[in-house]
């Protein structure tokens with residue numbers, strides 16, 4: 027239990043980022059109280075509402091290791107070696123993410139991860155108050171949170187010197203801060219939505235044969251302007267997500283019932299459809315999720331309130347980095363709190379200074395990755411540049427690192443990965459455009475350009 031004299035921290039939102047932050051701060055001796063709108067998932071079952079599973083990469087894993095959860099989480103996760111691309115003609119190919127199995131990502135149940143984090147935070151001394159929804163906040167000398175008890179409907183208030191907002195993309199704290207002082211909020215809709223479907227487990231006793239398709243991959247059916255993906259779950263089933271424009275042909279406006287969806291799948295995802303026995307019920311019953319990027323000019327209200335995770339910078343999911351980025355936020359903030367006696371105004375400003383450029387960079391890369399997943403992975407020019415990039419990475423490991431590797435397998439600041447990635451991409455275009463085969467590209471010229479254009483990583 028925390029020392030009664032420990033500095034108090036109030037967090038709104040006990041989702042992925044709020045629960046990790048609570049754990050890291052409680053471990054550092056802070057008296058942490060978390061107000062969470064939902065019921066306790068350990069009692070009520072996990073009410074996710076979106077994306078049943080998530081891809082975990084090095085940045086997120088680092089935060090979980092600091093919370094002491096590295097091994098526990100790995101036991102719950104399914105390794106994904108690369109993208110298994112399902113082409114229109116039915117043939118499949120695995121595009122490995124990294125060099126070998128030391129460079130992979132992990133598929134993890136959102137609910138199980140959230141529960142593991144809440145348990146760890148409570149073990150460290152944090153106190154969760156479930157079914158407490160933030161309704162509004164007033165910012166005077168102290169912050170007054172107006173909370174609604176979701177079970178009884180009763181309202182009550184909570185006074186705190188400052189509050190940390192981890193209440194997700196639709197953050198109520200952000201809305202209250204924005205009313206007190208404009209945060210410069212801009213929400214850019216992607217114009218595409220998503221719907222979740224399921225490939226069930228074969229029900230085999232043996233985990234290895236339970237999966238209907240290759241277990242250790244993120245499956246993609248790229249179809250130009252739209253796509254399906256499937257991520258494995260530890261129990262042997264896959265969560266399939268259809269990403270489709272909201273308007274046009276095809277779109278969710280047009281494909282708005284199970285019959286129309288079946289016709290789309292018969293035409294474009296013919297090998298996937300037979301694996302979806304509950305297709306009609308899933309399509310009719312599951313909502314269309316919206317996708318948008320949130321930009322804010324300010325993440326904090328002087329010393330009184332700070333936003334982090336999706337509440338500050340929700341992004342589209344195509345790099346599988348939203349949670350990973352939010353976990354980096356939690357690590358950075360916990361370290362700032364632990365290392366500095368300065369008041370919260372300084373800590374919040376410093377946090378925003380360090381994190382905002384990185385959030386902007388991953389937001390841009392996530393948008394770019396949608397085009398790559400739904401379209402480029404089936405484009406010969408893209409595949410040639412990708413192959414060349416991997417050759418250059420072998421020849422110049424200190425200078426040329428594919429952008430996906432920098433984002434996914436390292437903790438290099440996102441902004442740095444974005445900037446280096448742009449130089450590398452221009453270089454790959456210069457060298458590969460006009461060629462069909464790797465053998466036709468002069469590697470001596472490529473080597474000279476890498477040395478001239480890319481600083482060694484240690485000096486960057």
Ligand SMILES: Cc1cc2nc3c(=O)[nH]c(=O)nc-3n(C[C@H](O)[C@H](O)[C@H](O)COP(=O)(O)OP(=O)(O)OC[C@H]3O[C@@H](n4cnc5c(N)ncnc54)[C@H](O)[C@@H]3O)c2cc1C
Nearest residue numbers: 039041042043063081160193194335336346347348349350
């Ligand atoms: C389809 C999809 C797929 C994704 N895939 C990936 C992936 O593969 N990898 C990855 O890294 N990221 C992925 N993401 C992003 C990831 O889901 C988010 O970045 C992550 O959930 C952010 O965590 P958070 O704690 O900031 O917000 P949330 O997870 O949204 O948690 C917010 C919490 O606050 C609570 N809350 C909300 N309002 C209130 C209130 N008024 N009062 C009290 N509590 C409140 C909520 O109940 C919730 O528990 C994906 C997102 C989507 C939509």
